[in-house]
Amino acid sequence: MSDNSRENQGRYSLRDLPRHDYRGQLRGLHIFRESYTSVDTEDCTEVEESLITGVSDPMEQLAAALASLAKLQEEAQRQAEERRREEERWREEQAEERRREEERRREERAEERRREEERRREEAQKQAEERRQEEERQRERHYEEM
DSSP: OOHHHHHHHTEEOGGGSOSSHHHHHTTTEEEETTSOEEEOTTTOTTSOHHHHHTOOSHHHHHHHHHHHHHHHHHHHHHHHHHHHHHHHHHHHHHHHHHHHHHHHHHHHHHHHHHHHHHHHHHHHHHHHHHHHHHHHHHHHHHHHHO
């Protein structure tokens, strides 16, 4: 057995893990048989290191790390679901705001049409009154001429 294989014999690495979500999450997490754990703080800052380092059996350490990562994944899923609900609420609020704005515009257009119709009615009444007065004047002139 070469020195390199003897060196790797006492260590569990990412190659030992099945290919699923945890593999990417464990990047930087190395577990050795002598209860030595190093956590790459950039990639695994929230892994509960105390759960891992307090156990001396490497497989138990791995199980603790996976359990911790499972909790992290559940929390991430919960947060993603909360974000999705917030986005949905925001979209609904925006849609409601658009509906209210469209309703307000419809009411403004209807009010403008009512005002325009009233203006036309008043104008028609005014013209009718002017015609009536003109006809009255013409009759008076006609009577005066007779």
